[in-house]
Amino acid sequence: MSQNIVDEAILSRRSIRAFTAQPVTKEVVAELLAVASRAPSGTNTQPWKVYVLQGASRTELADKVCAVHDATRQDPTLAAKYQEEYDYYPQKWVSPYIDRRRENGWSLYGLLGIGKADKDKMHAQHQRNYRFFDAPVGLMFTMDRVMGRGSLVDFGMFLQNFMVAARGRGLDTCPQAAWNGFAKIIMPHIGATPDEMLVCGMALGYADQSALVNTLTTPRVPVEQFTNWLD
Numbered sequence: 001m002s003q004n005i006v007d008e009a010i011l012s013r014r015s016i017r018a019f020t021a022q023p024v025t026k027e028v029v030a031e032l033l034a035v036a037s038r039a040p041s042g043t044n045t046q047p048w049k050v051y052v053l054q055g056a057s058r059t060e061l062a063d064k065v066c067a068v069h070d071a072t073r074q075d076p077t078l079a080a081k082y083q084e085e086y087d088y089y090p091q092k093w094v095s096p097y098i099d100r101r102r103e104n105g106w107s108l109y110g111l112l113g114i115g116k117a118d119k120d121k122m123h124a125q126h127q128r129n130y131r132f133f134d135a136p137v138g139l140m141f142t143m144d145r146v147m148g149r150g151s152l153v154d155f156g157m158f159l160q161n162f163m164v165a166a167r168g169r170g171l172d173t174c175p176q177a178a179w180n181g182f183a184k185i186i187m188p189h190i191g192a193t194p195d196e197m198l199v200c201g202m203a204l205g206y207a208d209q210s211a212l213v214n215t216l217t218t219p220r221v222p223v224e225q226f227t228n229w230l231d
């Protein structure tokens with residue numbers, strides 16, 4: 001396949017789950033957001049709202065959510081209090097999506113040597129999400145509830161722009177729906193209004209090149225399998 005710098009940036013993006021402590025300046029984050037905001041959106045509605053968490057605001061949110069994540073494990077009835085604000089995943093999983101999801105989970109846990117029975121390790125690995133995988137910058141993305149499903153399409157383009165622009169500057173990311181169930185804690189913490197809905201979170205920073213977890217590469221279905229050519 002012939003490649004150019006745009007392809008290179010896209011193809012080098014992977015979800016990174018271990019970051020170094022190397023800081024990212026506010027200026028760089030602002031630049032990434034400006035580039036991302038060139039994403040197209042239906043009638044130029046630009047539905048994205050962004051909260052950038054660094055320093056104490058990032059650590060305090062992580063502490064709050066980790067505490068609730070632990071408490072929910074002790075008392076699963078608490079989970080009912082923490083619901084996602086929109087269905088990111090289907091209510092009922094079917095093939096081939098459930099198979100891909102399982103494969104994804106087991107490749108990650110397999111790589112880390114976490115077996116099905118290692119519930120403590122699994123919980124701890126999952127909880128790494130709520131520390132933004134130690135990335136110095138955490139982002140929360142919200143949009144107005146009044147907006148339609150199409151705005152989520154627009155939002156996806158904004159998020160991808162952001163992640164690809166990050167690659168262009170040697171930075172890495174992990175988009176995170178893991179936060180979505182904890183909107184009740186996150187929204188007041190970041191100062192979002194009740195009109196807003198949490199779309200997802202994201203970790204941003206420099207990849208820890210020595211971390212085993214970052215060696216994960218995910219497969220893709222070949223073009224012929226998801227494309228119908230109509231002549």
Ligand SMILES: Cc1cc2nc3c(=O)[nH]c(=O)nc-3n(C[C@H](O)[C@H](O)[C@H](O)COP(=O)(O)O)c2cc1C
Binds near residue numbers: 013104129218
């Ligand atoms: C919107 C969105 C939310 C995601 N949420 C999480 C998450 O909470 N935690 C996580 O470790 N990975 C998360 N991922 C990463 C996916 O698992 C990953 O994109 C997928 O396995 C493909 O791997 P790649 O990103 O390395 O190409 C998310 C991805 C997207 C697009």
